[in-house]
Amino acid sequence: xxxxxxxxxxxxxxxxxxxxxxxxxxxxxxxxxxxxxxxxxxxxxxxxxxxxxxxxxxxxxxxxxxxxxxxxxxxxxxxxxxxxxxxxxxxxxxxxxxxxxxxxxxxxxxxxxxxxxxxxxxxxxxxxxxxxxxxxxxxxxxxxxxxxxxxxxxxxxxxxxxxxxxxxxxxxxxxxxxxxxxxxxxxxxxxxxxxxxxxxxxxxxxxxxxxxxxxxxxxxxxxxxxxxxxxxxxxxxxxxxxxxxx
Amino acid sequence: xxxxxxxxxxxxxxxxxxxxxxxxxxxxxxxxxxxxxxxxxxxxxxxxxxxxxxxxxxxxxxxxxxxxxxxxxxxxxxxxxxxxxxxxxxxxxxxxxxxxxxxxxxxxxxxxxxxxxxxxxxxxxxxxxxxxxxxxxxxxxxxxxxxxxxxxxxxxxxxxxxxxxxxxxxxxxxxxxxxxxxxxxxxxxxxxxxxxxxxxxxxxxxxxxxxxxxxxxxxxxxxxxxxxxxxxxxxxxxxxxxxxxx
Numbered sequence: 001x002x003x004x005x006x007x008x009x010x011x012x013x014x015x016x017x018x019x020x021x022x023x024x025x026x027x028x029x030x031x032x033x034x035x036x037x038x039x040x041x042x043x044x045x046x047x048x049x050x051x052x053x054x055x056x057x058x059x060x061x062x063x064x065x066x067x068x069x070x071x072x073x074x075x076x077x078x079x080x081x082x083x084x085x086x087x088x089x090x091x092x093x094x095x096x097x098x099x100x101x102x103x104x105x106x107x108x109x110x111x112x113x114x115x116x117x118x119x120x121x122x123x124x125x126x127x128x129x130x131x132x133x134x135x136x137x138x139x140x141x142x143x144x145x146x147x148x149x150x151x152x153x154x155x156x157x158x159x160x161x162x163x164x165x166x167x168x169x170x171x172x173x174x175x176x177x178x179x180x181x182x183x184x185x186x187x188x189x190x191x192x193x194x195x196x197x198x199x200x201x202x203x204x205x206x207x208x209x210x211x212x213x214x215x216x217x218x219x220x221x222x223x224x225x226x227x228x229x230x231x232x233x234x235x236x237x238x239x240x241x242x243x244x245x246x
Numbered sequence: 247x248x249x250x251x252x253x254x255x256x257x258x259x260x261x262x263x264x265x266x267x268x269x270x271x272x273x274x275x276x277x278x279x280x281x282x283x284x285x286x287x288x289x290x291x292x293x294x295x296x297x298x299x300x301x302x303x304x305x306x307x308x309x310x311x312x313x314x315x316x317x318x319x320x321x322x323x324x325x326x327x328x329x330x331x332x333x334x335x336x337x338x339x340x341x342x343x344x345x346x347x348x349x350x351x352x353x354x355x356x357x358x359x360x361x362x363x364x365x366x367x368x369x370x371x372x373x374x375x376x377x378x379x380x381x382x383x384x385x386x387x388x389x390x391x392x393x394x395x396x397x398x399x400x401x402x403x404x405x406x407x408x409x410x411x412x413x414x415x416x417x418x419x420x421x422x423x424x425x426x427x428x429x430x431x432x433x434x435x436x437x438x439x440x441x442x443x444x445x446x447x448x449x450x451x452x453x454x455x456x457x458x459x460x461x462x463x464x465x466x467x468x469x470x471x472x473x474x475x476x477x478x479x480x481x482x483x484x485x486x487x488x489x490x491x492x
Contacts, residue, residue, distance in 0.1 A: 056404050057344055060351045060397050072343060074350040081343060097318060097327060098303055104320040105306045111357065119365045120378065121385035132366065132378050139367035151306050158302050 002028040003082075004066035006046040009034040011236035012188075012229075014075045014110065015063040017103075020180040021079055023223040024214075025086035031228070033062075076103045079177045088177040099171045102155065102178040106185055109148045113192065114237045116140045116244060126234075126241065137244035141196040145189070149204050152182060156206035167213045168206040175217070182207060183214035188238030193245045248274040249328075250312035252292040255280040257482035258434075258475075260321045260356065261309040263349075266426040267325055269469040270460075271332035277474070279308075322349045325423045334423040345417045348401065348424040352431055355394045359438065360483045362386045362490060372480075372487065383490035387442040391435070395450050398428060402452035413459045414452040421463070428453060429460035434484030439491045 003022060007015025009031075022029045035041025046062060049055055049071060059073025065081070072078050080100045083089025089099045114122075119136040120129040156168040170178040186207060189197035201208060214220055223229055232238055249268060253261025255277075268275045281287025292308060295301055295317060305319025311327070318324050326346045329335025335345045360368075365382040366375040402414040416424040432453060435443035447454060460466055469475055478484055 053400070053404070056406055057347075058397070058400065058404070059347075060354075060394075070340060072347065074347050077343060077347045077350055080346070094316060097323060100326070101303075101305075101318065101320050101323045104323055108306075108357075111354075115361060115365075119361075120382050121389070123385055123389055132381075135378075136366050139369055143367070143369055148306075151304070154299070154304065158299070158304070160302055 001068060002030050004030050004032050005063060006032045006049060006066065007063040009043070010230065010233075012184075012232060012238070013063075013236045014107075016184055016230075017075050017106075017177075017181045018063055018065065018078050018082070019228075020184055020220065020223075021082055021086055021088055021177045023228070024175070024177075024180055024217060024220050025088060026219050027082075027086055032066075076100060076107050079103055079181075083177050086177070088175065088180070090172050090174075090176070095171055099176050099178050102152075102170050103181060105148070105151065106178070106181045109144075109185065110188075110237055112140060112144055113188065117239050117241060126239070130241075130243070133241070134243060137246070141193065141200075141246055145193075145196060145200050146203075149200050149207060153204040153206050156210065168209050170210070175214075179210050180214055180220070183211045183220075186211040188232065191232040192238040192240050194240075195245045247314060248276050250276050250278050251309060252278045252295060252312065253309040255289070256476065256479075258430075258478060258484070259309075259482045260353075262430055262476075263321050263352075263423075263427045264309055264311065264324050264328070265474075266430055266466065266469075267328055267332055267334055267423045269474070270421070270423075270426055270463060270466050271334060272465050273328075273332055278312075322346060322353050325349055325427075329423050332423075334421065334426070336418050336420075336422070341417055345422050345424050348398075348416055349427055351394070351397070352424070352427045355390075355431065356434075356483055358386060358390055359434065363485050363487060372485070376487075376489070379487070380489060383492070387439065387446075387492055391439075391442065391446050392449075395446050395453060399450040399452055402456065414455050416456070421460075425456050426460055426466070429457045429466075432457040434478065437478040438484040438486050440486075441491045 005015060005018055032041050033043050033046040037044060049059060049064065057071055059071060063075055064071055064073040065078045072081050083096060083099060089096050116137050117126050117133050118129060119132045155170055159169060162169045162173045165173055170176060170182065251261065251264055278287050279289050279292040283290060295305060295310060303317055305317060309321055310317055310319040311324045318327050329342060329345060335342050362383050363372050363379050364375060365378045401416055405415060408415045408419045411419055416422060416428065
């Protein structure tokens with residue numbers, strides 16, 4: 001049975017980290033909220049899991065994955081679950097936990113990217129907090145972003161099990177969902193903050209190699225060229241507001 | 247061999263969620279950064295894991311756990327690892343993942359509590375962003391806090407495997423690390439925002455029952471009365487700034 005992914009239908013957002021894993025693995029899945037209401041899909045199908053009191057283990061928010069009777073929320077937890085099933089995580093407990101730990105750190109950075117344009121409240125428009133956003137963006141560009149990227153670069157550099165191979169990997173010597181997420185992070189940062197990301201990424205050549213390798217992955221490349229890949233826009237996590245780019 | 251917990255020595259912070267699990271289980275552990283430098287502990291021991299390029303899988307930040315050769319960062323990932331080992335998570339994959347999902351949602355709320363007093367930058371003092379903090383606190387108190395607490399209450403209410411028992415549990419019918427973390431959340435919220443938390447918690451009687459049950463747990467009670475339990479203060483995640491309490 002196909003996996004059901006539930007996420008906002010018009011943005012990449014946090015759902016994209018899950019979409020990329022499903023696409024890279026060639027897994028059968030339905031992007032439910034983008035489907036037809038007359039076929040039991042669309043937003044009402046997603047809302048049911050969030051609002052219906054008969055759901056015993058409700059997700060707090062989307063994205064969430066439905067696999068048979070299982071309902072799994074939190075993007076990093078979804079990938080923890082899917083990783084071994086899709087061949088995108090190592091076999092050992094140590095490798096799986098390490099891949100997950102990297103993913104959680106990516107999720108932390110994603111949350112900071114979001115809060116850069118929404119430092120006061122998600123429930124307010126950007127225009128209602130753009131002065132605070134401008135202030136926050138300074139710290140993000142100069143402190144937080146370089147710190148996170150330096151860590152990912154160090155993880156790639158210190159990956160002994162991949163030493164001597166051409167393509168850097170975050171965990172072991174095979175592609176993992178963490179590599180896919182790092183690709184998405186670079187794409188999003190380049191869209192949102194082309195100047196700041198360009199500058200920061202000049203110091204992290206291994207991250208760029210991972211990004212380029214994922215972009216060239218056959219199934220990922222086909223996905224990126226398809227209309228299943230939504231474009232970045234100013235409703236998602238990665239938003240291009242030039243005034244936040246320094 | 248005793249677990250090594252590495253975390254800032256003067257605050258509860260994110261490390262406290264791990265401490266509570268270790269304490270509730272009666273596990274042998276060393277709170278490394280609070281130990282004696284002359285015995286190889288203290289802050290230098292913690293800093294080594296963060297800074298030494300020979301650490302193959304470095305944590306991004308503390309808290310992190312060292313168990314033999316394993317180094318595990320991210321508080322929720324540490325608890326995912328410790329849960330089954332300490333008897334604080336269910337045996338099935340589904341239960342473990344659900345417990346973890348709840349923990350990740352608690353971690354999201356903890357991050358929002360932190361950013362309430364630091365909406366612009368962690369690297370700045372509260373006094374440098376108190377106007378923005380006051381603005382953010384309105385949304386936190388009126389929108390975010392009630393939404394999170396309503397979700398935890400719903401999770402407790404819908405836990406069918408615990409139906410008819412006296413003590414609510416987040417997962418199954420036994421104490422899990424998620425219950426311990428919910429206790430810590432209530433304690434922190436009551437310290438930081440006594441008025442707002444008091445008001446919000448009046449609508450969530452099951453959360454209060456979990457809190458009271460954990461506080462009465464024999465080993466937890468002994469821990470809370472010991473000097474191993476650091477007091478809340480204005481350096482940690484949960485800070486009492488009356489002007490943010492409405």
